[in-house]
Amino acid sequence: MNFTKNSISSHRKTLNYLFYSIKQDELAKFKHLLKAAKQVVVLSGAGISAESGVPTFRGPDGLWRKLDPSMLANPASFRDDPGLVWEFYHYRRELVLRAKPNAGHIAVAEYEKRHAHDKLVTVITQNVDGLHTQAGTKNLIELHGNIFKTRCTKCNEVLENTDSPICPALAGTGSPKCDKLTSDIREKDLPHCKKPDCGGLLRPHVVWFGETIDFRLFEKFDVVISQCNVALVIGTSSIVYPAAAFPTILSASGSIVAEFNIEKQSPTSRKFDFYFQGPSAVTLPQALND
C-alpha cells in the first residue's frame, strides 16, 4: 500500500473516529429520550469550535501573549490601553474569519432544521465566533455577544462588521507570539463610530468580565429552561456564570442533561444523566442523527 502524507492523516482521522465512537447502549438511551422531547436546549462553549481551529480559553492555546482572556476582556483594560485590547480581538477576528463550522456545529443546525415542525430547538452559546449561525442555526442566543459586531462607546449603536482588518492601523498586529504588553496604536487610529454627530470609539460587542448580560435575555432563559425536556451541554468548562449554572438549573427543572466534552469525566465532576466523551465534531453527529 502506498501511503502518502494525506492518506496517513486520513487513516489517523478514521482511527480517531473509531476510538471516540460513543457507547452504543448509552447512545440508544439518549436518542430514545431525545426522540420524545418537544423542547431541546443546546448550550455550547468554546470546545464546540475547537475543531474549527478556534482555541479554547482554558486549553493549551488559551493564553495570548501570556495573558489570559480575563486580563484583556474587561472594561478597565480597554480604558487603559484600547489598542492592546483591539489587537487581541483583531487576532481572534482574523482567526475566526478563516474558520469554518465543523461537523458538530453542522449536526446541531441540521437537527434544528429537520425538526422545525415537531420540536423547538434553542441554541444558547457562550461563543462569540458566529460559527453556529454560519452552520445554519436559526434559533440562537449569543450569550456573550459576537466579535463581528461593534458597539459605539458613546452612542451605543451596534453594527455588524466583518472587515479584515477592521481598520488599517490593526493590519499585521495582534500576533500572540510577540511579547509586547502595550500597544503602539494611537486611539484615534482605532475603529470609530461613523455617525457625523458622534465619532465615539468602537469596542467589540462582547460581554466582558465584570459586565452583565443583557437583562432581557434572562426572561427568555426562564421560559426556555423551564420548558426544556432534553439539554445538550457541549464543550464548556462551566466556570463562567450565568452559563455555568444552566445545566444544574435545567436538571433541577426536570430536563434530561447530556454533557459532551473531550475530557474524561473526573470523579469529582458534575454528574448529569449522560456524559459522552470525545471531540464534539465526532460525538454530536452520532448523537443527533435520527
Ligand code: OAD
Ligand atoms: P473553556 O475554554 O473554559 O472550556 C472549553 C471546554 O471545552 C473544556 O471543558 C474542554 O475540555 C472542552 N473541549 C475542548 N475541546 C473540545 C472538543 N473538541 N470537543 C468537546 N469538548 C472540548 O471555554 P468556555 O467554557 O466556553 O467568556 O468558557 C466560557 C467563557 O469563558 C467564554 O465564553 C469566555 C471565557 O472567558 C467571555 O469572553 C466573557
Ligand code: ZN
Ligand atoms: Zn456612536
